[in-house]
Amino acid sequence: GAVVSQHPSRVICKSGTSVKIECRSLDFQATTMFWYRQFPKQSLMLMATSNEGSKATYEQGVEKDKFLINHASLTLSTLTVTSAHPEDSSFYICSARPPGAAGHTEAFFGQGTRLTVV
Amino acid sequence: DAKTTQPPSMDCAEGRAANLPCNHSTISGNEYVYWYRQIHSQGPQYIIHGLKNNETNEMASLIITEDRKSSTLILPHATLRDTAVYYCIVRVDLRNSGNTPLVFGKGTRLSVIA
Numbered sequence: 650g651a652v653v654s655q656h657p658s659r660v661i662c663k664s665g666t667s668v669k670i671e672c673r674s675l676d677f678q679a680t681t682m683f684w685y686r687q688f689p690k691q692s693l694m695l696m697a698t699s700n701e702g703s704k705a706t707y708e709q710g711v712e713k714d715k716f717l718i719n720h721a722s723l724t725l726s727t728l729t730v731t732s733a734h735p736e737d738s739s740f741y742i743c744s745a746r747p748p749g750a751a752g753h754t755e756a757f758f759g760q761g762t763r764l765t766v767v
Numbered sequence: 768d769a770k771t772t773q774p775p776s777m778d779c780a781e782g783r784a785a786n787l788p789c790n791h792s793t794i795s796g797n798e799y800v801y802w803y804r805q806i807h808s809q810g811p812q813y814i815i816h817g818l819k820n821n822e823t824n825e826m827a828s829l830i831i832t833e834d835r836k837s838s839t840l841i842l843p844h845a846t847l848r849d850t851a852v853y854y855c856i857v858r859v860d861l862r863n864s865g866n867t868p869l870v871f872g873k874g875t876r877l878s879v880i881a
Contacts, residue, residue: 653810
């Protein structure tokens with residue numbers, strides 16, 4: 650099946666610093682990628698939709714200036730957590746889906762990034 | 768997308784069949800039932816999906832009731848590695864839904880016990 654890869658898988662940063670998380674579709678092009686956040690023992694919550702070549706669409710309550718999304722190519726989207734605070738500590742997951750013409754119907758997810766802000 | 772209801776948790780003995788129910792009484796005619804699972808500290812993984820016929824693949828079977836208001840995911844011989852949160856999601860065929868995201872409910876936490 651298609652592969653979506655995230656990097657890093659785990660990161661620890663100090664409060665006030667910024668952290669960049671990469672999401673790559675390894676064997677298909679994705680005009681759209683999705684970013685989710687998951688707190689302990691909770692479900693995945695959609696943060697934003699990343700669109701190649703245009704601005705991301707953010708869900709209500711997600712600060713676009715804090716969570717910067719860049720989708721500069723058809724295989725790479727990045728999420729930058731700016732001025733991170735301990736409450737931003739969470740599990741961040743990206744998702745992408747191969748184009749429908751390829752016959753795939755399922756979405757593929759990265760392995761997730763565990764962010765800890767100290 | 769139609770709302771789904773799943774039990775919060777279930778236990779299953781290793782080697783036995785795990786039957787995970789999902790209620791989706793408001794499902795529309797063009798909505799499919801998708802199942803994903805999430806093993807601890809990993810991204811979700813696709814399992815299976817169906818419209819109205821029962822489906823089977825190498826991972827699981829999906830049984831959909833005739834009225835399509837509920838379904839059951841069956842793991843025929845559960846192993847310890849099947850311990851995960853299982854999500855039942857109802858939505859239109861992903862191929863025809865454009866670039867819209869999956870919306871996750873709370874899922875069922877399945878614990879496979881040795």
